[in-house]
Amino acid sequence: xxxxxxxxxxxxxxxxxxxxxxxxxxxxxxxxxxxxxxxxxxxxxxxxxxxxxxxxxxxxxxxxxxxxxxxxxxxxxxxxxxxxxxxxxxxxxxxxxxxxxxxxxxxxxxxxxxxxxxxxxxxxxxxxxxxxxxxxxxxxxxxxxxxxxxxxxxxxxxxxxxxxxxxxxxxxxxxxxxxxxxxxxxxxxxxxxxxxxxxxxxxxxxxxxxxxxxxxxxxxxxxxxxxxxxxxxxxxxxxxxxxxxxxxxxxxxxxxxxxxxxxxxxxxxxxxxxxxxxxxxxxxxxxxxxxxxxxxxxxxxxxxxxxxxxxxxxxxxxxxxxxxxxxxxxxxxxxxxxxxxxxxxxxxxxxxxxxxxxxxxxxxxxxxxxxxxxxxxxxx
Ligand SMILES: NC(=O)c1ccc[n+]([C@@H]2O[C@H](COP(=O)([O-])OP(=O)(O)OC[C@H]3O[C@@H](n4cnc5c(N)ncnc54)[C@H](O)[C@@H]3O)[C@@H](O)[C@H]2O)c1
Numbered sequence: 001x002x003x004x005x006x007x008x009x010x011x012x013x014x015x016x017x018x019x020x021x022x023x024x025x026x027x028x029x030x031x032x033x034x035x036x037x038x039x040x041x042x043x044x045x046x047x048x049x050x051x052x053x054x055x056x057x058x059x060x061x062x063x064x065x066x067x068x069x070x071x072x073x074x075x076x077x078x079x080x081x082x083x084x085x086x087x088x089x090x091x092x093x094x095x096x097x098x099x100x101x102x103x104x105x106x107x108x109x110x111x112x113x114x115x116x117x118x119x120x121x122x123x124x125x126x127x128x129x130x131x132x133x134x135x136x137x138x139x140x141x142x143x144x145x146x147x148x149x150x151x152x153x154x155x156x157x158x159x160x161x162x163x164x165x166x167x168x169x170x171x172x173x174x175x176x177x178x179x180x181x182x183x184x185x186x187x188x189x190x191x192x193x194x195x196x197x198x199x200x201x202x203x204x205x206x207x208x209x210x211x212x213x214x215x216x217x218x219x220x221x222x223x224x225x226x227x228x229x230x231x232x233x234x235x236x237x238x239x240x241x242x243x244x245x246x247x248x249x250x251x252x253x254x255x256x257x258x259x260x261x262x263x264x265x266x267x268x269x270x271x272x273x274x275x276x277x278x279x280x281x282x283x284x285x286x287x288x289x290x291x292x293x294x295x296x297x298x299x300x301x302x303x304x305x306x307x308x309x310x311x312x313x314x315x316x317x318x319x320x321x322x323x324x325x326x327x328x329x330x331x332x333x334x335x336x337x338x339x340x341x342x343x344x345x346x347x348x349x350x351x352x353x354x355x356x357x358x359x360x361x362x363x364x365x366x367x368x369x370x371x372x373x374x375x376x377x378x379x380x
Pocket of ligand 1: 023050051059108110298299
């Protein structure tokens with residue numbers, strides 16, 4: 001606690017690693033608060049593998065690591081009981097800190113969901129069971145970003161040549177700069193500017209560990225324009241071999257995940273998994289080289305459906321047509337759904353996309369100007 005206190009006092013940036021069970025740390029922070037009146041943390045989250053809590057993703061505070069391993073092997077039910085008790089203790093500590101000015105959020109690892117199942121006090125009064133008293137970062141921060149169509153677009157240079165990756169970085173930068181010059185609204189402009197900074201600095205940070213691949217947050221317009229520019233560069237021989245496009249499942253449209261990516265879509269449609277399925281089918285018909293529809297991922301088995309794709313750009317006219325048709329669907333499908341569920345930013349973006357692409361017709365929702373009308377209608 002001493003270096004912690006010291007750094008706070010001097011307002012110094014300090015990174016500290018704690019080797020131990022995180023529940024001990026949470027409870028120690030509460031002890032400090034209760035005995036000295038000092039709140040030592042302002043912000044907090046949890047990053048244990050709670051999507052898989054009973055098979056080693058979460059280690060209970062009551063046991064040492066080896067003891068826990070042995071119990072997991074010999075008596076999984078007893079292990080589960082200890083995990084749930086540990087989660088309840090962790091939430092009790094978090095709740096105590098949150099009574100002060102401490103802000104907690106779910107990291108997207110199903111921590112609040114598992115804590116709720118364990119009987120911890122994470123309920124949001126008056127809300128449904130998928131809402132908790134703490135926000136999920138995916139909903140809190142990413143919700144509006146996904147609603148504008150921005151998400152982790154990515155590509156792999158199959159030549160394996162770093163020089164090809166450098167060419168794609170330059171192309172992506174100029175595409176985004178041209179998009180800004182062409183005029184975009186202020187919140188989209190901020191996203192583009194962030195992305196330009198990211199892509200310009202990416203090579204410097206040497207993030208490539210295997211395939212010559214890059215990930216870049218982009219919207220529908222940016223994804224299509226980058227794909228067309230890369231395909232053109234392949235046809236001109238500026239990039240030596242085909243490039244494969246894809247994206248993360250943590251994205252605008254490819255996922256129905258009521259506890260994560262679609263947790264800010266309150267119309268209940270996430271439970272039908274219709275968006276991920278439509279995405280997968282639409283991508284397949286519009287030219288994806290391969291598609292995948294799968295369950296699980298980081299949110300946990302049975303809690304999410306993901307649709308994914310790969311699209312090979314080989315420099316041909318056909319590849320360009322496929323990229324235009326497929327990437328537009330892959331993003332706008334989700335923006336439309338987010339618009340129907342009431343997100344204002346998604347409404348603006350889908351209207352703008354329709355203005356720019358006359359072939360796209362999306363049914364728009366009608367806003368209810370006076371919420372009391374709904375109440376009246378329900379009482380009838
Ligand atoms: N929000 C997102 O988009 C996003 C992105 C990546 C991962 N995730 C989720 O975050 C979680 C973590 O991902 P990861 O790749 O870091 O997993 P990981 O399994 O590599 O790391 C989790 C770590 O937590 C440790 N741990 C478990 N219980 C603990 C305890 N009680 N005290 C201290 N340490 C404990 C484990 O030993 C492990 O080292 C997963 O559930 C994953 O699905 C979310």
